[in-house]
Amino acid sequence: MATHTEQLTRPAVRLRGLTRSFDDRTVLDAIDLDLPAGQFTALLGHSGSGKSTLLRAVAGLDHEVAGSGRLTAPETVSVVFQDSRLLPWRRVLANVLLGIEGNEAAHRARAALAEVGLAGREEAWPSELSGGEAQRAALARSLVREPELLLADEPFGALDALTRIRMHVLLRELWERHRPSVLLVTHDVDEAIVLADRVLVLDQGRIGLDLTIDRPHPRSYRDPLLGEYRERLLTALGVTEDHK
């Protein structure tokens, strides 16, 4: 436990004055942010609020975006996208192995697939998987690299409600076991409250609200104490009482 607390004090991601703009429209406006190592953070915002831009900047994927500011992130970063992005011409195991080599890599990939509940589907083609299974395979692909930082860009947005709840449980379990820093981008307030220990609201290119959710896990959607957090987040997102 002691080492864990110590880890929390060292930031995994550090943003200083991060600015990004598209065609003179400032999407991220001088953001300062520290994400402690091993913390599970959710980033909420409207569509178009720049939350994906922030994630892509941290992932180093914004090649042709104008911007300034300083940004430090760990060496090993994994990204889970909204679509599973499995290569259709590779079987599931080969997809998990994409980009890693070595003798024990296949062994680790099998273990990761078993961990997400896909043992036995190693030789299936991606087209044979359901949406939830494909996203599990994508999670296995990001885990097998043992990332220090896991970036997830609305990873459950394309799943049905029941599958989504199951994936929430799975993601939280995986985090408990591997303890990467997580930055989960979502527009689903309930998803953020149930999963994350800290929720950020991105509004007009700035962090509008930084909320620590101090409730034990596993959390239930029906926990009345979470309602208070939901209110505050919805208010920060500009959803007032008459909208609900």
Place this chain on the structure above:
Amino acid sequence: MTTGAPPAVGGAADIDAPDLNAPDIAAVEETPQVRRRRRLSPGKRLPASRLVGPVLVLALWAVASAAGRLDPAAVPAPWTVLETGVRLWTDGTLTTDILTSLRRAGSGFAIGLTAGVALALAAGLSRAGEALIDGTVQLNRAIPTLGLIPLFILWLGIGETFKIAIIAIVVYIPVYLNTHAALAGIDSRFVELAEVQGLSGFQFVRQIVVPGALPGFFVGLRLGVTGSWLGLVVLEQINATNGLGYLMFQAQNYGQSDVILVGLVVYGVFGLVSDSAVRLVERRVLSWRRTLSS
């Protein structure tokens, strides 16, 4: 049809108690029988259906020849064609001509295929390559390749080199166009994935670019195979002193329609075998797609 007969309840109720038992009739009216819709698709495929047409044509040809309704000088009987084929094969003329033709088509095809793939990769993977290559090939494509024959004879002489060069050009154009289009069409999300997973340039080409472009490549390959036979026929019938086309051209001069038909059959076998071979390889290599279509 199993749906044709109405359920016993409906029929019995109507006949037995037309007026006495009103609630029963109401119940019948409430649950109308589902009538299966008329099928608009052609339905199940007949077994070996693709052979039916050709076999019928062959049979008609044989019957008409046997009945003496066809001029043997214009359309010889099927068995005459077979006899001529066997005769030409046994005296060695046909084998020599076939080998000559296969060598020409094969060399031209191999060169065209290599050039098409290499140019497509160069144009697809770098902006400089695209600037240099793509426009040039598009221009080349606008000129019908067979129109280059006179110029190539002047440049390369009337020997084998010019024939192989023409076939190579006929082949490389569809291979290039389709492979390049497939490369350009690779999903940018997969490129992003490759960056996230930290693939090297070589790994990216081998694991994402090549497999992603293969479907388009195979379309180009099949067009290229067809093109190589087409080029071969034209070249051999106008500018050759040996080969299958020359054999047919000579037969035309001597009025031997059976020899011409033998040549056509061989061409047909060439085309069929090569296309089937490409399809077989395609099915093997693109086995991941089968699960999508089935």
